Amino acid sequence: METSPDSEAAAARSKDHLKAAADDFKTAASAKADEIRKAAEKKADELRAAAEGRAREFRGAAETAWTDARSKAKFWQGEGEAYVRENPTRAIFMALGAGFLLGLLLRK
Numbered sequence: 585m586e587t588s589p590d591s592e593a594a595a596a597r598s599k600d601h602l603k604a605a606a607d608d609f610k611t612a613a614s615a616k617a618d619e620i621r622k623a624a625e626k627k628a629d630e631l632r633a634a635a636e637g638r639a640r641e642f643r644g645a646a647e648t649a650w651t652d653a654r655s656k657a658k659f660w661q662g663e664g665e666a667y668v669r670e671n672p673t674r675a676i677f678m679a680l681g682a683g684f685l686l687g688l689l690l691r692k
Contacts, residue, residue, distance in 0.1 A: 668675040
């Protein structure tokens with residue numbers, strides 16, 4: 585079977601057209617992938633910034649709570665020491681009673 589020069593030329597043109605279409609598709613796909621990557625990076629940066637902000641907020645709240653707890657503990661320690669100094673006998677009997685009750689509760 586013989587091929588005519590016109591059919592060979594048509595085949596070559598078709599081949600060139602397909603190659604050009606594939607190159608166009610590859611370029612468009614690369615551009616879209618870059619666009620998606622940039623959008624993902626932007627979103628990741630936004631999320632990172634938001635997370636860092638929330639972490640700072642939680643850290644501040646935790647530090648405030650810790651400071652409050654320490655000051656309350658120091659206050660109650662001072663109150664307890666003052667009570668024991670003013671009422672040493674009563675404090676000893678209260679400690680004995682609490683120890684006895686804890687001993688009964690923990691024994692069972």
